[in-house]
Ligand code: HEC
C-alpha cells in the first residue's frame with residue numbers, strides 16, 4: 001500500500017496533474033462574480049442554467065458521496081483532480097483541498113457557473129480541465145459585436161466548438177491515463193464531427209438531435225439576434241434532478257433520452273408449436289453525437305426488456321425486468337466495465353486500470369440482440385412482442401450502498417419502445433413508438449440529420 005501511494009505521488013506530481021494552468025491556487029474566489037450578478041441582465045439564461053447538472057456539479061449528492069470515497073481510497077491524492085470540473089473555482093482559488101468543502105466560498109459552490117465558463121480565455125488541449133481562466137471585467141463568448149454596460153466582451157471561437165466542452169467531457173485517469181469518459185473523442189471520430197454538428201447544436205438549442213435556431217435577446221437591452229443559445233444543458237440524468245427537486249430537468253432528460261435510439265426487429269425464424277422461435281432486436285443510436293450511454297458510463301445502465309404474450313394474454317417470454325432487489329434480471333447491460341488492479345470489475349473509476357468491456361452503441365451505430373424462446377404447444381396466435389430500451393443513471397445497489405437502503409429509488413426511463421405482432425405464418429406487423437411523454441409527440445422515430453450541415457451554415461452567420 002505504501003509503495004502504491006509513493007508511486008502514485010510521483011506520477012501525479014510529475015505529469016498529468018500539472019495540466020491545469022491555473023491550478024496553483026494563485027487566484028482568489030472573490031475575483032469571480034456570483035451567477036446572481038449575471039442574472040440581473042441575463043435573467044432567462046440564468047433561469048435555464050439554474051437547476052441543471054452544471055449548476056449542481058458541486059452540490060450533487062452523488063458526486064459528494066463518490067468524491068469522499070475517491071479521496072479516502074487514494075489518501076487524498078485525487079482531491080484536486082476531481083474538483084477541477086465539479087468546482088473549478090474551488091480549484092483555481094486553492095480552496096480545495098480540504099476535500100470536505102470546509103474551505104469553499106459560496107461562489108465555488110455554484111459549481112460550473114456563469115463566470116467560470118465565460119472567463120475561459122483559452123485552452124491547452126482536451127480533457128482533464130486544461131482551461132486557462134482570466135477572471136475580471138471581460139466576458140468571452142460567441143459574439144464578435146457584443147456590447148454591455150457592465151462588462152467588456154470578447155469573441156473566442158472556442159465557445160462555438162466541441163473543443164470547449166471537451167475540456168471537461170473527456171476524462172483520463174490521473175495516474176495511468178486510462179480513458180474513463182470518452183464523450184469528446186467519440187464525437188470527434190464519429191459522423192457528427194464530419195458534418196460539422198457540434199455539442200452546442202444538440203445541447204444548447206431546442207433541437208436535441210440537431211441545431212434549431214432560437215431567436216431572441218441575449219441580455220436586457222441587447223439587440224435582437226437570429227440565435228441565442230439555451231443554457232438548459234441536459235443529458236440523461238433524471239435521477240439527481242429529481243433528488244434535488246428539479247423535476248423539470250428530469251423531464252427534459254427523459255425527453256432527450258427518447259430521441260437517442262430506435263428499435264427494429266429482423267431475422268425472425270419461426271418454429272412449430274413446441275419448438276423455438278428466434279429473432280433479432282436491433283438498437284440504433286439515432287440521435288446522440290457520442291456513444292449511448294456516455295459520460296460516467298461505468299455507472300449508467302441501458303438494457304432491453306422484452307416481453308412476449310400470446311393472444312390469450314399468457315406470458316411466453318420475459319427478460320429485463322428490474323427485480324425486487326433492484327437488479328436487472330437476465331439482460332445484457334450496455335455500458336463500460338472497468339477493471340481494478342486485480343482485474344476485477346469496479347464502479348470506482350479512480351481505482352480503474354483497464355477497460356474489461358465496452359459494448360455501448362456508437363453514434364449512428366446499431367447492435368443486435370438475439371432472443372430465442374419456446375412456443376407453447378397450445379399457443380394462440382398472434383404473439384405480441386413488446387421491447388423497451390431502458391435506462392437508469394446508476395445501479396440501485398450502488399445508490400443503496402452510498403445513501404442507505406430505500407433512501408433513493410433510481411428511476412428507470414424508457415428510451416424507445418416497439419410492439420410487434422407475430423402471426424403463425426411468420427408474418428409480422430410492427431409499431432415503433434417513442435414513449436409517451438406529456439407534451440412530446442407520441443409517434444414517429446427520430447429523423448436523422450440530413451440537413452444538419454445546412455443549419456450549421458445558417459447558424460454561423462449570426
Ligand atoms: C458550461 C459552460 C457554460 C455555463 C455554465 C454558462 N455558459 Fe453561457 N455560454 C456557453 C457557451 C459554450 C456559449 C456559446 C454557445 C454557442 O454559441 O454555441 C454561451 C453563450 C452565452 C451568451 C451569449 C448569448 C447566447 O446565449 O448565445 C451569454 C450572454 C451567456 N452565455 C451568458 C451566460 C450566463 C449569464 C450564464 C449563467 C446563468 C452562463 N452563460 C452559463 C457556456 C456556458
Ligand code: HEC
Pocket residue numbers: 033034035037038039040041042114115118139140141142143144145146147148149150151153154155217218219220221222223225
Ligand atoms: C448590466 C447588465 C449585465 C450584467 C450584470 C451582465 N451582463 Fe453580460 N451582457 C449584457 C449585455 C447587454 C450583453 C450584450 C448581448 C448581445 O450582444 O446580444 C452581454 C453579453 C454577454 C456575453 C456575450 C459576450 C460575447 O462576446 O459573446 C457574455 C458571455 C456575457 N454577457 C456573460 C455575462 C456574465 C458571465 C455575467 C455575470 C458575471 C454578465 N454577463 C453580467 C449585460 C449584462
Ligand code: HEC
Pocket residue numbers: 053054056057058060063084085086088112164165166167168169199200203204233234235236237238253295
Ligand atoms: C468546467 C467544466 C465543464 C465544461 C466546460 C462543460 N461541462 Fe458539462 N458538465 C460538467 C460536469 C462536472 C458535469 C456533471 C455534474 C454532475 O453530474 O455532478 C457536467 C454535466 C453535463 C451534462 C449533463 C449530463 C447528464 O448526465 O445529464 C451535459 C449534457 C453537459 N454537461 C454538456 C456540456 C456541453 C454541451 C458543454 C459545452 C458547451 C459542457 N457540458 C461544458 C463540466 C463541464
Ligand code: HEC
Pocket residue numbers: 162165166169183184187192197198199200201202203208209210234235236237256257259260287288289290291292293294295300
Ligand atoms: C447529434 C446530437 C448530439 C450531439 C452532437 C451531442 N450530444 Fe450529447 N446527447 C445527445 C442525446 C440525444 C443524449 C441522450 C442520450 C444519452 O444519454 O446518451 C445526450 C446525452 C449526453 C450526456 C449524458 C450522457 C449519459 O448517458 O448519461 C452528456 C454528458 C453529453 N450528451 C455531452 C455531450 C458532449 C460533451 C458533446 C460534444 C462532444 C455532445 N454531447 C454531443 C445528443 C447529442
Ligand code: HEC
Pocket residue numbers: 060062063066067070078081082083084085086127128129167168169170171235237240294295296297350393
Ligand atoms: C475533466 C473533468 C472531470 C473530472 C476531473 C472529474 N469529473 Fe466527475 N464528471 C465530469 C462530467 C463531465 C460528468 C458528467 C458525465 C455524465 O453525466 O455522464 C461527471 C459526472 C460525475 C459523477 C456522476 C454524477 C451524477 O449525478 O450522475 C460522479 C459521481 C463523478 N463525476 C465523480 C467524480 C470523481 C469522484 C472524480 C475524481 C476521481 C471526478 N468525478 C473527476 C467531469 C469530471
